[in-house]
Amino acid sequence: MDEPDNRNELDLSQLHDVGHYAVDRLVEHLTRLPDGPVYQPVPSHERQTILSQPLPLDGVDPRQIIVDILDDLFRFPMGNNHPRFFGWVNSPAAPVSIIASLLSAGLNPSCAGGDHAAIYLERVVLDWIKLLLGIPGDAMGLLVGGGSAANLIGLAVARHVLLARAGWDIRGRGLNGAPPLAILMTDQSHSSITKAVELMGMGSKSIRLVPADHHYRMDIGELARILENECGGERASAIVVANAGTVNTGAVDPINEIAELCAEHGLWLHVDGAYGAPAILADETRHLFRGLGRADSIAVDPHKWLYVPVDCGCVIVRDEPAMRQTFSMVPPYLKDSSGAPPWFSEYTYEQTRPFRALKLWAALRERGVAGYRADISHDLRLARRLGNQIQESSDFELVAPVTLSVVAFRYRPAGLSADADKIDSLNSALPRAVQEQGRIFLSGTTLGGRPVLRACFVNFRTTERDVDEILDAVRAAAPK
Ligand SMILES: *Cc1c(COP(=O)(O)O)cnc(C)c1O
8 A cells, every 4th residue: 555644744844954955055145146247148958958858757755856956046046136136126035935935935825815814914914015005994905916916906996996986887787888988098007008908898999199208207287188089978987096116117107197187077097006105105206296185096016126036026006895796696506604704815816816915915024114225226226336337427318217126228339329229229238248247237128219228226235336336247248
């Protein structure tokens, strides 16, 4: 008989040994990280080794599995735990949150709902996020997979509410024949908004781009004009998506003025603060977020500027009953008579949900509001330091004001300064060239049709000395 009667005992002693070994090696990895390259491309033979592994037919010793992870996979990280990583919007993982991730996997609850500690912990961290962002306490929130999910959920509730107001039952009837609904936003909005609009069957043609000003913020005069002239008539209504920190330049739309117009015209205001919303904590940027508490729905990503390990997004909706009406569906096998609050799964499309709250709760407790305020101010200062260095140099140009912690810039060496096409091709080739050198990590984007470089600071490990490497590293990586 192959009775696995001692399987549990065996597993737990291995968990102990392998766990200690893994944590020791992880700490060693993180300690040595700053001395090595921020990034190195995966060589083609290593890529093949990873890709060609056969399905294991027999079990492998757990210690060997952990050794393989640490010896092989940890050699080729994305780079975002490193102090000189400035790509996209990817932060390092807060150490206490790493351990909390391990423990949440160990506890392994589903946070769909019910009466267990994880459910109440999610409610408390959502209350904390509302307090941090200045959102009224009766708003409903959820931890989700990221900004994309948060935007999708916020927009889905918006659509449900606006169409219900126009007498249309979207859940029963779908979109066929529904009164049209417009999405108003600038061309700086994140692609996840467009994806959500497409996924909801509204079609990206229902997006009306509102012109931005020369600082890449929504032009409030243009929004007012569009609302006066174009959004009456056959439109049921409109959803305005305001950016609270764009990926391209960190621009923050004038939220309070937009909220004013939305209130006047009966529109829904969704604020995408996936990256930028935590900057409401810093004295120097708080004023940019005036009116955030007036938004109908908000997306914020704790896995970006709150340094929580991926994944941890958050959506907040002011009107709790509307959010429940958008998603609630309780089949007989999920009826709960415990007296616990309504299940989170009544407020989203997911049923089984991970225990994201634990790693966020741990990070918020470790740093406290004061710690986050200091970390975020530090990131803002580093961005301004780079912005100043660019303005003082003759071979770089700043292409957008440094509002939050993104710096958008171009390299224009003396010999090329008159040749726009050559400068364009240089700047579009630079991100990969810089990345391959391994000194610093930048990514690129396009602004006004031209390729630009961008450095984003969401990293509690970065120092001023790391920032001081950036321009030199770009010069060194440029083809001679
Ligand atoms: C990152 C980001 C998103 C998408 O969030 P994910 O967590 O990547 O799904 C949306 N909007 C903004 C402004 C972002 O920075």
